[in-house]
Amino acid sequence: MGHVFPRHTKSKLPTAVAGDGCYIFDQNGKRYLDACCGAAVSCLGHSDQIVQEAIKSQTDKLSFAHSGFFTSEPAEALADLLIANAPEGIDRVYFVSGGSEAVEAALKLARQYHLERGDDQRSHVIARWQSYHGNTIGALSAGGNKWRREPFMPMLVPMSHIDPCYPYRDQYEGESDEAYGLRAANRLEAEILKIGAESVSAFICEPVVGATMGAVAAAPGYLKRIREICDQYGVLLILDEVMCGMGRTGTLFACEHDEVAPDIVCIAKGLGAGYQPIGAMLCSKGIYSAIENGSGFFQHGHTYQAHPMACAAGLAVLTSMLERDLITNVRHRSEQLMNALTDTFGQHPHVGDIRGRGLFIALELVKDRDTKEPFDPALVIHARIKKAAFELGLMCYPMPGTIDGKNGDHILLAPPFIIEDQHIDEIVDKLSQSFSMLD
Ligand code: PLP
Numbered sequence: 001m002g003h004v005f006p007r008h009t010k011s012k013l014p015t016a017v018a019g020d021g022c023y024i025f026d027q028n029g030k031r032y033l034d035a036c037c038g039a040a041v042s043c044l045g046h047s048d049q050i051v052q053e054a055i056k057s058q059t060d061k062l063s064f065a066h067s068g069f070f071t072s073e074p075a076e077a078l079a080d081l082l083i084a085n086a087p088e089g090i091d092r093v094y095f096v097s098g099g100s101e102a103v104e105a106a107l108k109l110a111r112q113y114h115l116e117r118g119d120d121q122r123s124h125v126i127a128r129w130q131s132y133h134g135n136t137i138g139a140l141s142a143g144g145n146k147w148r149r150e151p152f153m154p155m156l157v158p159m160s161h162i163d164p165c166y167p168y169r170d171q172y173e174g175e176s177d178e179a180y181g182l183r184a185a186n187r188l189e190a191e192i193l194k195i196g197a198e199s200v201s202a203f204i205c206e207p208v209v210g211a212t213m214g215a216v217a218a219a220p221g222y223l224k225r226i227r228e229i230c231d232q233y234g235v236l237l238i239l240d241e242v243m244c245g246m247g248r249t250g251t252l253f254a255c256e257h258d259e260v261a262p263d264i265v266c267i268a269k270g271l272g273a274g275y276q277p278i279g280a281m282l283c284s285k286g287i288y289s290a291i292e293n294g295s296g297f298f299q300h301g302h303t304y305q306a307h308p309m310a311c312a313a314g315l316a317v318l319t320s321m322l323e324r325d326l327i328t329n330v331r332h333r334s335e336q337l338m339n340a341l342t343d344t345f346g347q348h349p350h351v352g353d354i355r356g357r358g359l360f361i362a363l364e365l366v367k368d369r370d371t372k373e374p375f376d377p378a379l380v381i382h383a384r385i386k387k388a389a390f391e392l393g394l395m396c397y398p399m400p401g402t403i404d405g406k407n408g409d410h411i412l413l414a415p416p417f418i419i420e421d422q423h424i425d426e427i428v429d430k431l432s433q434s435f436s437m438l439d
Contacts (some may be wrong), residue, residue, distance in 0.1 A: 018145070019046025020417050022423050024395070032390070034399035040210065040243045040360065040414040042274040044317060044326075052351040053273045054316035058309050067306045074311035081318055082282065085252050087261035091285035094298070095278065095306040099242030099268035100134025102177075102279040103204070106264045107138050108235045108300050110202035113287045116294035118406060121202040125157075126235075128164040129165045132211040133204065133240050142204050145212045147403045160195060162187040164205075165222045166213060168353045168364065169372060169407060183218035189229045197233040199355050202264075210243035211399055214362030214410035215355055236263040236287070242279065244361075245415060246270030247321055250331040250358035257357065263287060276313035326417040330358045333419050337361060340428045341413075350375075350438040352408060359417065364410045374401040374408035382409035386433050394430035410429040 006013060014026035022045050037043055058074060065072055079093040094109075096102050107125060114122035127133070129144035140149060141157040144164070149156060163170070165184040169179070175183075192200050207223060209216040230237040239262040244254040246267055251257050252328045253265065264287065268279030291298055292297065304310075321327065338361060339353070345351040345363060352366035365381055367373045375381045382398035389396050397412040410432070415423065 005429070009373075016071055021045045021047060022419055030393060032395050033395050033423060033426050033430070034061075034395045035413050035415045035423075035431075036395050037270075037414050038274065038395070039269070039397060040248060040412075041269045043417050044273045044275075044320060045416040045418045046274075048273070048275070048317075050320045051273065051313055051316040054312050055275060055309060058312035060306050065308060067301070068305070072306065072311065074308050074315050075306040078311045078315040078318065081315065081322075082280070083433065085254055085296060085318075085322070085421045086282055087253055089261050089284045089286075090265060091283045092283050092288040094281045095311060096268075096280065096284070096302055097277045097304050097307070097310070098279045099240075099266065100136040100139045101302060101305075102135055102242060102266035102268055102281045103133045103139040103142065103238075103240060105300055106238045106240075106266050106283075107142065107202065107206070108282065109264060109283060109287065109291075109298065110238065112299060113236065113290050114201055116290040122234075124195055124197070124199045125159040125201055126203045127159055127161050128186065128205050129161045130164050130166070130212045130406060131204075131206055131209060131240075132243075134242070138139040144210075145402070147400065150403075160191055162191050164209060164213065164216070164295070165218050166216055167219055168355065169331065171219070175349040177220045181222035182225055183230065184219060185222045185225035188226055189233075191298045192229065192233050192235060197235070200233065200235045202236040202238050203230055204238040205242060206240045206242075206256060207246050208244035208249050208357050208360060210234045210360070210412070212402070213395075213407055214364055214399060214412050215357070215360045216362075217355070218258060223255065223260040230263075232386055238262060238266065240266045242266050242268045243414075244357075246318075247327040247330055248358055248360045248414065250309055250327060250334060252327060254357070271314050271317065273313075273317040275317065276307070276310040278307070278310035278314045321417070322333075325392075330417050333415075333417075334358045334361070335425040336421075337413070337415070337419075337424050337427070340424055344428050344432055345435070348435065348438075350435075357415075359419070362410045362412045362415050364408045366408045372408075373407055377401055377403065377409075381438070382411065384411060384437060385409075385411055388434035388437060389430055392430045394427065394434070396427075396431065396434075399433075
């Protein structure tokens with residue numbers, strides 16, 4: 001024991017030995033309510049029999065067949081089911097092993113799409129500040145979290161970043177939601193014109209921002225205007241739904257809420273629900289046709305892409321989610337959780353905002369509710385709350401405020417879609433105890 005290279009080298013983590021429904025158990029039998037699905041992953045909880053059986057049955061048939069030689073039954077079936085439920089125009093699925101890989105594939109596919117059409121000028125990517133798209137070099141370059149980017153700045157690919165849509169701190173007093181959505185979206189047009197439309201390949205954003213800002217949904221009309229701008233300037237729209245997709249916000253794809261269809265959409269996390277590592281990049285028929293009718297080869301690939309075991313798990317997760325209508329449950333439980341959080345923390349002097357969509361809800365913590373001044377980052381409030389909650393047996397996802405003070409520490413909740421009344425009570429009760437350090 002002791003040779004695993006952990007994320008945090010200075011703290012000793014308990015060993016997870018079992019999972020049951022919404023709970024994880026450690027080596028001492030202590031149980032933890034998983035109120036964040038790790039990082040918005042375990043949407044079916046930790047002991048889904050249907051998924052476990054599907055994995056076992058796939059092992060008996062076939063564990064691995066390299067995608068350079070074969071397709072597989074679970075990959076074909078999962079792709080069909082995804083496309084049957086995907087936003088309009090989305091027609092093909094490229095399976096990978098996780099979210100960062102899906103984003104890398106999307107950025108490269110966008111570039112190759114332009115090349116295949118004889119447009120070799122378009123390579124520039126526009127993204128947004130306070131976003132997260134993964135930790136590999138391309139995805140980190142697109143990401144707008146300055147703290148994550150800083151150590152690797154000399155290695156990052158040049159991309160531009162616009163300010164995000166962030167009503168709590170960015171909307172003017174008296175400005176309507178629609179007017180704000182439009183104003184925020186028009187930043188994309190300004191950036192395209194600054195760069196020169198002929199050089200811009202794609203714009204990437206999260207429809208509901210997860211890790212860096214904490215469950216911030218786009219203002220009404222924001223994504224529709226973004227879609228219009230992309231169409232006007234020949235820029236591809238990539239939506240990163242790695243965290244907010246797969247039912248998390250109360251629709252299978254988060255962008256359904258905004259009635260916008262992307263050119264490319266990235267999913268992961270809830271796709272395998274933690275039972276297997278799997279992600280996917282889905283693209284429109286037009287993009288696929290450009291490759292099919294051009295070089296016939298997407299110049300990308302990973303050894304484990306479209307892994308049959310991972311696809312079998314993903315197929316069982318999605319089938320189970322749809323057959324049990326769990327997404328309706330997400331909407332129902334969301335309202336209940338939001339009400340309970342508002343009752344308990346709505347007037348809390350250090351809770352500036354409670355926001356989110358579906359079972360994707362965050363509390364932004366501030367030093368001063370009136371001025372919205374964030375806590376001093378040196379206080380690491382988010383980490384201390386995570387620790388206090390974990391000691392009480394509650395898992396919640398903490399994020400520090402941005403290093404430029406553009407948003408405060410926050411706590412993200414993303415519980416399994418199977419949560420019940422008693423879990424909601426336990427989340428609110430334990431979070432409330434953990435917040436007592438702020439008094
Ligand atoms: N994109 C978003 C929006 C994410 O939230 C994440 C992970 O949190 C990623 C991409 C990267 O996914 P992964 O950690 O599976 O590589």
